[in-house]
Amino acid sequence: MIARATTRLPLRSAPTRRAALTLAILTASCGDSPGGADDVGSDGGALDAENESGSDTDAAGDAADARDEDAPDAVADAADTGGAGDAGSDPSTADLGSDAGSDAQADSAPDVELSCEAPPAPTTPTPATVQSETSDFNVTLLDCTRSAFELACELGTSHAYEETVVGSNRMITANGVPNHDVGAFPNPNNPNTISVQSYSYTLPVTPSGPGADAVRFGITLAGALLDPGTAERWNDSTDWSYEALRYATAPDYFGSDSVRHPNGLGVDCNFAHVQPNGTYHYHGVPTGLMPDAPALAFVGWAGDGYPIFGRWGYEDPTDPASGLVELRSSYHLRTGARPAGADSPGGDYDGTFVQDWEYVADSGDLDECNGRTGTVTIRGEDVTTYYYVLTYTFPYIPRCFHATPAGAFAATAGGGGTLPECAPGQTSRCCGDGVCEGPENATNCALDC
Numbered sequence: 360m361i362a363r364a365t366t367r368l369p370l371r372s373a374p375t376r377r378a379a380l381t382l383a384i385l386t387a388s389c390g391d392s393p394g395g396a397d398d399v400g401s402d403g404g405a406l407d408a409e410n411e412s413g414s415d416t417d418a419a420g421d422a423a424d425a426r427d428e429d430a431p432d433a434v435a436d437a438a439d440t441g442g443a444g445d446a447g448s449d450p451s452t453a454d455l456g457s458d459a460g461s462d463a464q465a466d467s468a469p470d471v472e473l474s475c476e477a478p479p480a481p482t483t484p485t486p487a488t489v490q491s492e493t494s495d496f497n498v499t500l501l502d503c504t505r506s507a508f509e510l511a512c513e514l515g516t517s518h519a520y521e522e523t524v525v526g527s528n529r530m531i532t533a534n535g536v537p538n539h540d541v542g543a544f545p546n547p548n549n550p551n552t553i554s555v556q557s558y559s560y561t562l563p564v565t566p567s568g569p570g571a572d573a574v575r576f577g578i579t580l581a582g583a584l585l586d587p588g589t590a591e592r593w594n595d596s597t598d599w600s601y602e603a604l605r606y607a608t609a610p611d612y613f614g615s616d617s618v619r620h621p622n623g624l625g626v627d628c629n630f631a632h633v634q635p636n637g638t639y640h641y642h643g644v645p646t647g648l649m650p651d652a653p654a655l656a657f658v659g660w661a662g663d664g665y666p667i668f669g670r671w672g673y674e675d676p677t678d679p680a681s682g683l684v685e686l687r688s689s690y691h692l693r694t695g696a697r698p699a700g701a702d703s704p705g706g707d708y709d710g711t712f713v714q715d716w717e718y719v720a721d722s723g724d725l726d727e728c729n730g731r732t733g734t735v736t737i738r739g740e741d742v743t744t745y746y747y748v749l750t751y752t753f754p755y756i757p758r759c760f761h762a763t764p765a766g767a768f769a770a771t772a773g774g775g776g777t778l779p780e781c782a783p784g785q786t787s788r789c790c791g792d793g794v795c796e797g798p799e800n801a802t803n804c805a806l807d808c
Contacts, residue, residue, distance in 0.1 A: 475512035485540040485647065487628035491670075491685060494751040495710065496604035496643065498623035500630065503540035503647070510541060514555055520582040524564060529664065533558045533582030537639055539647025542627025544639075549625025554637025558582070561766055566664035566745075568763030570728065575768055576756050577667055577747075579659035581648055583631065584640040585667070585749075587756035589624070593704045593712065603642040604630065604755055605710040630755070643755040644669050653683045657737050658749065662768025663760040665730070666737055667747045672724070676733025677743065686731075689723035690716045690753045716753050725750070729757040 487500035511517035518538035523530045535556030544553055560578060576585040591601035606623035626632045630643030648658045649669050656669040675681035693708040693715055708715040718727045725731055730747040747757050763769070 485628050487542075489751065491751045493685070493687070495753060496630075496751065496755070497710075498604055498607045498626055499621040501542040501546060501622060501625070501627045503542050503628040505541050505543060507538050507540060510553065511536065514553070516555055518582055520580060527564050529562045529564050529660070531558070531560045531562065531578060531660065533578060535582055535584070535638060537581045537583050537629075537631075537647065539581060539629065539645070541629065541631070541639065541647075542625075544625075544627075544633045546622075546625045548620050548622050549632045551633040551635050552637055553633050553639045556638055558584075560662075560768070562660055562662070563664040563762075563765060566762035570663070570760045570762055571764055571769070572759050573662065573757060573764070573768070575662065576758075576760075577659050577661040577768070579641070579645055579648060579667070580657075581645060581659075583645070584638065585645075585659070585756050586640045587642060587754065587758055588713075598702065598714070599704055600713040602711060602713050602715075602753070605753075641756065644749045644751060653685070655683070655736050657735070661747050661757070661760065662764035662766075663762040664765065665745050665747060665761060666735065667749065668735060669749045670751065672731070672735070672748060673733060676731055679734060679741075684724075686725055686748050686750065687723035688725050688729055688748075688750045688752050688754060689719055689721065689727070691719050691722065693717050710753065713758075724748075726761075728759040728761050729754055730761055 484506075485503035487502045489500075507518065514536060516534065516536065518534070518536045520533040520538075521531070533556075535558060536553075541553065545551060558578065574586070574588050576587055578584055587603070589601055589603050589606075591606070593599035593601070603624055603626070607621045624632055624642075626642060629641060629646045631639055631641045631645065633639050645658060649656050653671045655671060657666055658669050659667045661667055670685055671683045672686045673679055673681050674684045692710055696707050697703050697705055697715075699705060704712070710716065720727075725748055728747065729750060730745055732743070732745045734741060734743050735746050736742075745761050747761075749756055760768075
């Protein structure tokens with residue numbers, strides 16, 4: 360039996376922000392706006408490791424130019440067909456979202472057409488506020504001053520996200536255009552412009568197999584990616600990786616002529632910014648998908664097929680009557696000083712680098728992959744499953760998978776950004792000059808140095 364679940368989310372601004380479970384794919388009718396769907400990055404484009412494809416407007420941006428952007432991303436998404444089978448090895452895991460009952464919910468939301476010539480009444484921009492007393496990030500978030508409607512009209516197409524469950528596989532397609540307010544891009548620390556992408560993933564309905572480290576972690580119901588890692592390294596070292604949401608503390612690590620900005624890598628109120636190819640992606644909790652009050656908030660799927668929730672969960676993982684609490688990660692700053700020597704930035708552990716943090720088992724609510732097993736609600740159905748949690752404390756977005764990641768997520772897992780060798784006769788940006796040829800080298804083509 361084929362069970363089809365089509366998830367369609369409406370464009371939303373701050374006054375109407377809520378858990379992203381309302382369904383509708385929107386088609387923007389923006390006249391002759393430049394950058395229509397036919398000519399805006401429809402192939403997903405390869406991601407550069409550097410986050411600078413234009414000129415900055417101040418000294419802070421200049422300091423970021425040589426280093427600013429995220430870990431290598433796999434973007435051969437359209438060719439992604441690899442999903443793990445329904446092995447069912449984890450008895451705590453239901454077949455998540457595989458029932459045909461979701462059809463009625465999907466079909467109940469009509470498609471909506473927007474006319475960019477008659478925009479809706481102005482809305483208040485989403486402020487960059489944080490609703491937690493335990494947050495440990497230190498970048499100053501940019502207000503989200505650009506509505507989803509405005510973004511859709513600029514791009515010539517609006518948010519699109521679709522899920523289809525066929526047998527043991529969950530197929531997801533999206534265009535990377537978020538359905539919530541966003542910040543100003545370009546900005547001094549992130550000179551890139553949001554553009555339309557083309558994502559296609561096949562994930563297992565029932566995750567199984569051993570876990571792995573994560574580079575790209577998952578995809579949200581907003582159709583934008585969760586990418587926790589960065590490509591910034593101290594002294595070009597592969598051992599000391601800058602943490603995106605603690606980047607503002609690094610004025611001395613780049614030399615006396617460097618000027619750091621409190622906004623770090625130019626992240627907006629959704630803890631998100633933009634890759635050189637226009638990929639809008641998150642480094643933390645996607646505020647635009649979160650409710651204003653504590654609630655279970657299902658926000659997307661991880662690369663291994665498990666669901667992702669935001670911040671809150673039941674105090675007793677399996678007892679909804681225990682009440683909601685903000686879940687705590689089990690990561691803490693290391694104490695003392697970093698190792699001395701030419702291969703270390705020196706100084707005290709202060710959170711600037713990923714390696715400044717350590718996992719302390721059972722010190723919080725969540726495991727090493729920032730997840731746990733418990734009862735959650737996914738599209739109206741209560742299930743007991745392993746699930747991930749996005750937090751306002753490190754690691755913000757999980758850095759590892761509980762089960763085996765699939766497809767393009769597997770291509771970036773376990774290597775911390777290290778690329779596999781190119782196939783014989785094939786080349787990529789990291790393997791030498793030239794252009795990748797042939798689907799057999801799609802993994803290498805998709806990744807960037």
